Amino acid sequence: MSLAYYPGCTLKTKARNLEEPAVASMEVLGLKLDEVPRWNCCGAVYSLAEDDLIHQVAPVRNLIRVKKQGKTELVTLCAFCFNTLKRANLLMREDVEKRDTLNDFIDEGIDYSGEVKVVHLLEVLKDEIGWEALSQKVKLPLRELKAAPYYGCTLLRPREIAIDSVEAPTILGEFLKALGASPVDFPESTRCCGSYQVVSSPDDISEYARPILNSALSHGAEALVLTCPLCDYNLGRGQKELMKKHSEFKGMPLFYFTQLLALALGLGPQVCHFGLNYGSPESLLREKDLLS
Amino acid sequence: MSAKKKGKNPAKTAVKEEKKIAAKLIPIYIMGKRYEVPEGLTIMKAMEYAGYVLIRGCGCRGGTCGACGTVYRKPGDYKLQVALACQKTVEPDMYMAQIPFFPANRAQYEFTELTSAPEEVFKLYPELFRCVACNACTKACPQGIEVMDAIAALKQGNIAEAARLSFDCIQCGLCTSRCFGELAQYHMFQLARRIYGAKILPRAEHLAEMVGTINEGRYDQILDELKHVKEDELKKLYQEREAEPMTAGEDWKPKDTRYL
Numbered sequence: 001m002s003l004a005y006y007p008g009c010t011l012k013t014k015a016r017n018l019e020e021p022a023v024a025s026m027e028v029l030g031l032k033l034d035e036v037p038r039w040n041c042c043g044a045v046y047s048l049a050e051d052d053l054i055h056q057v058a059p060v061r062n063l064i065r066v067k068k069q070g071k072t073e074l075v076t077l078c079a080f081c082f083n084t085l086k087r088a089n090l091l092m093r094e095d096v097e098k099r100d101t102l103n104d105f106i107d108e109g110i111d112y113s114g115e116v117k118v119v120h121l122l123e124v125l126k127d128e129i130g131w132e133a134l135s136q137k138v139k140l141p142l143r144e145l146k147a148a149p150y151y152g153c154t155l156l157r158p159r160e161i162a163i164d165s166v167e168a169p170t171i172l173g174e175f176l177k178a179l180g181a182s183p184v185d186f187p188e189s190t191r192c193c194g195s196y197q198v199v200s201s202p203d204d205i206s207e208y209a210r211p212i213l214n215s216a217l218s219h220g221a222e223a224l225v226l227t228c229p230l231c232d233y234n235l236g237r238g239q240k241e242l243m244k245k246h247s248e249f250k251g252m253p254l255f256y257f258t259q260l261l262a263l264a265l266g267l268g269p270q271v272c273h274f275g276l277n278y279g280s281p282e283s284l285l286r287e288k289d290l291l292s
Numbered sequence: 293m294s295a296k297k298k299g300k301n302p303a304k305t306a307v308k309e310e311k312k313i314a315a316k317l318i319p320i321y322i323m324g325k326r327y328e329v330p331e332g333l334t335i336m337k338a339m340e341y342a343g344y345v346l347i348r349g350c351g352c353r354g355g356t357c358g359a360c361g362t363v364y365r366k367p368g369d370y371k372l373q374v375a376l377a378c379q380k381t382v383e384p385d386m387y388m389a390q391i392p393f394f395p396a397n398r399a400q401y402e403f404t405e406l407t408s409a410p411e412e413v414f415k416l417y418p419e420l421f422r423c424v425a426c427n428a429c430t431k432a433c434p435q436g437i438e439v440m441d442a443i444a445a446l447k448q449g450n451i452a453e454a455a456r457l458s459f460d461c462i463q464c465g466l467c468t469s470r471c472f473g474e475l476a477q478y479h480m481f482q483l484a485r486r487i488y489g490a491k492i493l494p495r496a497e498h499l500a501e502m503v504g505t506i507n508e509g510r511y512d513q514i515l516d517e518l519k520h521v522k523e524d525e526l527k528k529l530y531q532e533r534e535a536e537p538m539t540a541g542e543d544w545k546p547k548d549t550r551y552l
Contacts, residue, residue, distance in 0.1 A: 007448075009447045009448045009449070012448040012449050012450065013410050013411075013448070013449035038438075038441050038444070039444070040423075040425045040440065040441070040443075040444035040447075041421075041423065041425065041444065041447050043424075043425075044421070054424050054426065054472065055424060057424055057425050057426055058423075058424055058425035061425050061427070105426075106427075107427070
């Protein structure tokens, strides 16, 4: 069975370590990720201005192409793309006037009213495969790995598009448990990483990262598990700066959840592109006997 | 030509009659002013017929140089149409203007220092990310290029795909004139094709081998002999050379295989 899949631009360049292990893993799990033909940028960030319809064109055009592909569900992987696409989809479902304006302007030959269901890969793993079935496919259980699930914002906020409880999400923790790892809950797991604020105030990057990393460390985590390339960038660079400023600060490796998935399914480190990760995650994995 | 005698050649008479029919005049509007021009002319010829002397906005007159981008509308249709003035024939009641040049900054770079990394394009043309996927560029392309898709490919770091999609680009600039995000698409595509050609496309091994063979001097002697052959002898050699037959297959070889 194949699923319509939206990768996103960053996953094709900086975050190949998020995409490639996912594609390989899903193949093993029997659900082929089938890229949407002629997809373009998701819009990068959902526009909050009520009358700024031009910035809804990019996400909606992608959704129309999913409909043209003959699919009813769209799987996303980057948390930011998920957020942008799902919110634009909601707009097309609920706001008739804006829907008509957008359909007229987009001019793709078919009308769209939010028929496609936008989901995140974590939801596919949970609902279409199931934790029990996933754990049975695990060849290399991630025993001993104390990994803290970090959600950030875009999978959970706003409430209307959340993939889990906004206040106390568990989906990433359950995922890690299915892979045999020991998830570490920490109170800052849904705190914002700084998002695009770091573009206009790059000096604040470490101040956004500090409470998140400190909290995870003090709860005994050895690594953070992420779903978003922007979180990865902010927490990775933030760590580097914290280490420069405070010699006693101890950083931690950052993993994409898909890298741990591929590793646990026995696909080996090649497909994970650990070289693109912040720091040196491989030394931790070697320590835990998870690299053959 | 001795075609100056009148009324003797029936073919000539036919041509004359045809010319008469072709002389039917149709109204067009060049920059809002009405002209009557013979139907069947290209936009470019119609403009010249109307009295314009084109010193810019015309180049090859063969649809490949991209100098004569033209926009027009027909009454009752809100859609903006595009064409190359040297290719499109006039239609009655066209309202048109040429856009022979549209300002678009071309990034300065030392090509030999560039790599094939996607970031090279991002750094030189950061406005790439201002694209909102409105697709006005694609609609404005007289070459039928999927301009927006090629821009999407660049954002995805797929320089090879951008080069492939934009292969027919003649740099007329009409996409750029319509861009909501103020991108200079055609310059970006040129950079993509340059990087693709020089740094992504695999080198042809047989070419390098052949150049090596030439440099080693394998053909020096025969070339030197040819240089000193008299003109008549050279003509004879040329006329009597063994030519590859039209129907030759892949495995065809000349009788003289000394230089293969």
